[in-house]
Amino acid sequence: MPLRLETVTPDNVSAACALKIEPWQEKFVAPVAESLAEAYTQPAAAWPRLVYDDDRLVAFLMGCFDPAAPFDFFRCGIWRLNVAAGHQRSGYGRFAVEQFCAEARRRGQNRITVLWVPDPDGPEQFYLGLGFTPTGQTFHGETVAERFLD
Template sequence: MSLKPGQEEFLAPVSYGLATAVVDPKTSWQRVVRDDDRVVAFISANFDPEAPREEFRSVLWRINVEGIDQDRGIGRFAVEHLREEARRRGFDHVNVIYEPGESGPEAFFRRVGFEPIGETEYGEVIAQIRA
């Protein structure tokens, strides 16, 4: 999958997101979104009520939408399914942690309903959406 120019700098390596599935596949949730036979998005989250930090108990780790397919509602569709999964697992919210920046994901997260609730010790934004 390719992103729009400038978006790559806000992305953790794919191996970071995939590591959560290897660590505990019971709490990891990963899906792709397809348009016919073509993968147009990937979303990865974790639901672990025993995570030592609250912001990691119900968290969106990654959402990537193919650059040419952005602004078609695919990301919103994926986030809605994420919220359904959170509710199914007994969570009332989902967090996301992102780095602020001009070409970053903040505008998208706000459009789909995430609201900033804090900041990490590294200056990243912690945002939350109700499930």
């Protein structure tokens, strides 16, 4: 079975919460359990999804779709991307981002955003490689970047 996105359900939420990233990345992204708690408090905006490769959970993505958000960079964007330790550089993160872009297009959006912690070990190069461009804004010390959709 090819790569796919799945919604978080009672059947897979425990596996989702158990997904661990590389220890050195923990300063860049919150744990899945924290992300799911945030999604629970913002069900109209949050879009949490799991990435599977066959029946193996390999990543977690949480995006947002909130046209009424007070900051434009929270109206349609990626909040979190956690790729499981040992599964990075395998295309799973790229797949997750492209699936989010497809959902954004389906919803009539033409711009998505992402924020990252500026750090030489952070995800900046990953997002730049996917076509994101810094906007010049920062939010709580994080770089705000955008990507326009075709």
